[in-house]
Each structure stands twice: as C-alpha cells, then as structure tokens.
Amino acid sequence: MLLQPIKNLARIIASATGLLSAYHYALSFFGALWYGFPSRRMTVIGVTGTKGKTTTCNLIAHILNSAGVKTGMATTVNFRIGVQTWTNDTKQTMLGRFALQKFLREMADAGCTHAVVETSSEGILQHRHRFIDYRVAVFTNLSPEHIERHGSFEAYRDTKAKLFTHVAHRADSIGVYNFDDPNVGYFLKPNVAKKIGYSYVTSDKRQATSSTTDIVYATDVVFNVNGTRFAIGNTRYATPLIGEFNLYNALAAIAALRGLGVPEDKIRKGLASAPQVPGRMEPVNKGQPFTVIVDYAHEPKSLEEVYKAAELFKPKKLIGLLGSQGGGRDVWKREAMGKIAGAYLDETILTNEDPYDEPPMRIIEDIEKGILGSGGRKKKQTVYKIIDRREAIKKALSLARTGDLVLLTGKGGEVWMCVEGGKKVAWDEKKIVEHKRTRRLHALIVDDDEDSVELLTYIMRNRGHIVNVVEEGPRCLTLCRKQTYDVLFIDYHMPGLNGDEVIRMVRNWDHESLVFVFTADHSDKCIDMFSKLEVDGIIFKPAESDTIHSLLFNMENRKDIDDQIAQRLINGVIFPKFRRQRVRC
DSSP, rough: OOHHHHHHHHHHHHHHHHHHHHHHHHHHHHHHHHHTGGGGGEEEEEEEESSHHHHHHHHHHOOOHHOOOOEEEESEEEEEEETTTEEESSSSSOOHHHHHHHHHHHHHHHOEEEEEEEHHHHHTTTTTTTTOOEEEEEEEEOOOOHHHSSSSSHHHHHHHHHHHHHHHTTTTEEEETTTTTHHHHHHOOSSSSSEEEEOOOOSOGGGGGGGGGGEEOOEEEEEEETTTEEEETTEEEEEEEOOOOHHHHHHHHHHHHHHHHOOHHHHHHHHHHHHOOSSSEEOOOSSSSSEEEOOOSHHHHHHHHHHHHGGGGGOSSSEEEOOOOOTTTHHHHHHHHHHHHHHHOOOEEESSBBBBSOOHHHHHHHHHHHHHTTTTTTTTTTEEESSHHHHHHHHHHHHHHHTTTEEEEETTTOOOEEOGOOOOEEOOOHHHHHHHHHHHOEEEEEEEEEEHHHHHHHHHHHOOOEEEEOOOOHHHHHHHHOOOSSSEEEETTTTOOHHHHHHHHHHHHSOOOOOEEEEOOOOOHHHHHHHHTTEEEEEEEOOSSSSSSSHHTSSSHHHHIIIHHHHHHHHHHHHHTTTTTEEOO
C-alpha cells in the first residue's frame, strides 16, 4: 500500500535534483531484490528493434512451449506462462521495474525455465532491463521512431544496442542479428560470446559473417495469403504468418532457438503451428465477401510493409484506415505515412489513433498533407476525415465490395485509446469490426408493391437479417406500437398509412432506428418534407413506374442485384448513419 506513494515521492525528488536516471536504476535494483532476482533461475531472451518484436517473442515462446520447454513471455500485446496466455492491458511494451520483476518471479515459481521479454528503448532508457540476467539478445530491425524522446535517431539506435552490451557480460551470451538491416554493425560491436545472423537478402550481406559462428539464410521463399514457405539449407519451413516482415520474424526466432540448441525438427513443427498474434496482420473473417485485416503498423516503414503484404490478396480495391499518435510523439512521421497511404490506397480514411491532448483534426490534417503532396498518389483516391474511429471503421467497411481488402492500421491488438485529459477509452478493434459485420438487424418493410418487397427481402435476408413485411397501413401502426425495429422501409404514400405518425413513433423508441422511405415524388418540396422528418434515406422509385421492378429485375443474373444495386442501397443501412441520404434506384 505504501510502496507507490514512496515511489512517487522519490520520482519527484529525483526529477527536481537531476537524478532521474539514478532513480530508475535504483528502482530496478530494489525491484529485483524485492522479488529475489528471479531471472537468475531462467534463461532469459530479450528481443529489441523497431518492428517485429511482439511477433518474434510470440514465435520463440510458442516454439519452446510446443517443444516441451515451459516458457514465460511479456510483450506489448500479451503475457504468457506455459500454455496460459492473456492480454497485456497496461499499454506498456515493457512493464515497470517492480511489475516486471514480479512477473518474472511468477514465471519462475510456475516452473518456467525460459522467459522471453520484449525489450523497448524506453525500457532501456529507464533501466528496466537492469538486473535481468538476459542470456540472449535479438535484434529485429531499426527505423526512426521515438525521436522526440531520444533526441536523435543515433541516440535511439545506441539505446537499443545497450541490450547487447548488457548481455555481453555473460560468458555464454548469444546475440542474434538481422544482417539485412543497415544498422546491424552497431549491434555487432558489443563482445557477445556467440553471434548468429539471419538474412533473406543474400547478395551483398555476407561480409558480416566473419564475426559470427552461424548464419541463417532463407532461400526458395514463397509468399501467399495462406502463409510463407522457405528453406534454410536443406530444411524446409512453413509458417501461417504472411508477408516478408513475418519471414524476418520467423528467421529471428529460428536463429535464437538454434543458438539455444533447440532441435531443428522441434523448431519446424512449432513454427508450422504458430498461432495468430493479436493485432498483427490479423484477418477478421465473418463470412463477408471482402477481406478485413487489423494490424498495429503505426510508423512509415511498417505501414508500407503491411500494404505490400496486402497485395498478396490481389484486392480489387485496397481501402485503408490510419491515424497517428498525438501528444507531440513522432510528429515527423505523419506526413510520411500519408505519402505512403497516397501511393498504395484506393480509398483512405483518416481517423484517431491515440490523440492524447492534441486536437485530433490537426493530426489528421498533418497526415493528409502527405497524401495530397504525394507525387505517387493514386488519381481516383478519395480521402475521408472522420475523427471518431468507430465511425471511421463503419465507413471503411461500407466502402468495401466483393474482392476488396479493408486494412485497419495503428491500433492492432491494443486495448486502450489515449485521449485528452489523461483518459483511456477501452478499445478492441477486432471486436468492433466483428460487431459491425455480424449484427443481425430486425427490419420491417411497409409496402404493398410485390417487386419492391421481394427485392428488399432478398437483399436483407441474404445478409442474415430478420425481415417482417406489412402490406397494410393500419397493421404497420399496430406492429410499431408492440415492438421496435432496427430498420424500417416505408412506402410513404401507401394507401391507409399515416407516414408522419409512423416516423414520429419510431423516433420515440428507446433505441435509435433507421428509417428509409420510398417515394416516386422527386420534387424539392418532397425532399424538404422528409428532411424535416429526419429520415435516414430517401429511395427514389423511377418516375415512370410505381415499382423498381423495371430497373432491377431485368437482369439476367439475379446475383447482380446483390453485387451492384444492393451494395449501394443497403450499405447505408448496415453501416454508417447518413442523415437525409439520397439513394436513386
């Protein structure tokens, strides 16, 4: 109970006296002391770099556990002890000193012989890695990030490299290095006992091998939407994870495990059964006719790699949703990300990510500058600016058609969104998408035109929704008094129906419902009347006919109804709410 107030007081004093670094160092020592230096009871593997840390940690932990080696893990997204996994809801890549030492103690007490720790530059800067007895250090890659925090890219790079300096004190230390990264030389400098490299680009990277005892080269690589296949020497590997960046993550894990002496057949089997890492190129499939993927990519290089991976799906149209962090964090990357989005996306939705106390629209407009100023921008690309991320997701999904791909980036598996006033809003991007795609709506169609009713019933039921049909005005009022509906389609001019009364009744229901009216009256007077009634959509019937039969049912292939007109008509019902929307049939 008294520990946190004491820590807070010590931090204030340390900040005021310029001894903040010493304060963090002392906390690390006392945290380790308090919990009995638990890392000494395990083989600890630290993974650092800009991208791929979480996935690499998950691969290493999964392969070890599947090989019968009980392993614990701490990453940005999740925690693990043996087969038990749970979500990291702290919004910290690397836990604080006491929390991390406590978790390591829980791993050791549970019988774990190995621990995998995602090790961030912020954690190293605050000495959270101190008094953790790492044996293995893994370097994934490096690109600019957290520049405001570190002061320069060089300082950021040097902070990351300190993990290898820390590991080098052990006589049996192991370093794992991405030889395809131009910054690898800085990580090779510490005198680690055993150095293992990995590479996919094999042309001019072999000069680094002289300082290593082993090198892992990937050859015969095949990328597709079902995963990645490759060879290392004469051994074939496969993983369900897709994209070139996941090949590198797999190679990092293989190299680390080889260094620890894990048998190759165990590595192969474990890699082949690797589970999906939450929020890392994670598909959301609820039977929709297009692909939806959620990914954490939140800086330029990772964003471009995710867009490249999306091309494996050969989408008809690539629809992307993105934002950027607020609070003065890495402001430089906003325009750079916009430029990349401009080059790859057919439709772009800019929205919130973690705005903190910064005006969200300012962040969005910074990204937009990169899109508008991009010489490689796709000519027909449309940019939507929607601050509310839930509404932005709705919009992204509403734009999708059969064969398209919707890519939601920036949040991934994060469980919080940080907004103004230091508040955190609970977040689950995947569940939000699933809810928007799978919610069953209860629709009421009030129309005496058989063709209109048949069309709407076909469209709605084809999407799994419940449909009731009423062909008499008085019965409509009776039903609306008894129960509520999510969507109403009303022929406003149907005999015996008081359309005004029905619409007002719907607006008095406890939950908000959508009201679409049919009319053959195309006049401005009619439109103004419906606007005053605040209907959600006006569906214009052709003036030359009382039905929409002539336009829609003369198609040779009935499926065309769903693919063409229905998408335009019903997307506004299932997804975003458009006031006074006009849909011309």
